[in-house]
Amino acid sequence: MCLSIPMQVVSWEGEGDFAWVERGERRERINMMLLGAQPVGTWVLTSLGLAREVVEPEQLALIEEALSALAASLEGDYAAEAYFQDLPAR
Template structure:
């Protein structure tokens, strides 16, 4: 199983935008990679996509991206032994 993570397109490559440079994070968590865009086609710079193993898989809208970022933060906290369920998954905790 592969985990796709949100990455923002910062640069296009190739005559038809077949590849894109994408980035996420800051400081020690900064990540930049080149992804193949054959499944998505060319997308404008600034677009958020889900990327995995060098392949752009899906365009992500901002609301969905924020939910994914929250889930990733919850996972990171649980791995560090500092998980508090009240801080995450607000969309599931509605009453």
């Protein structure tokens, strides 16, 4: 199973299908062939060196919350009431 991670487009490599993306201190060169050119600053879901979809701000917030919950769980510091505040409203 692969987990797609949101990363932000920071620059383009020449005229091709490759862009540089960042998340925190992590920087990667990814293939943007499925999405085409996206403006610098756009957040995309990446997996295995490929951008899969553009992430809207609302989606990004939910993904970041889920990743924070996963990190807390792995550290043994997970409190269910601190995460996924939107679920009771659904």
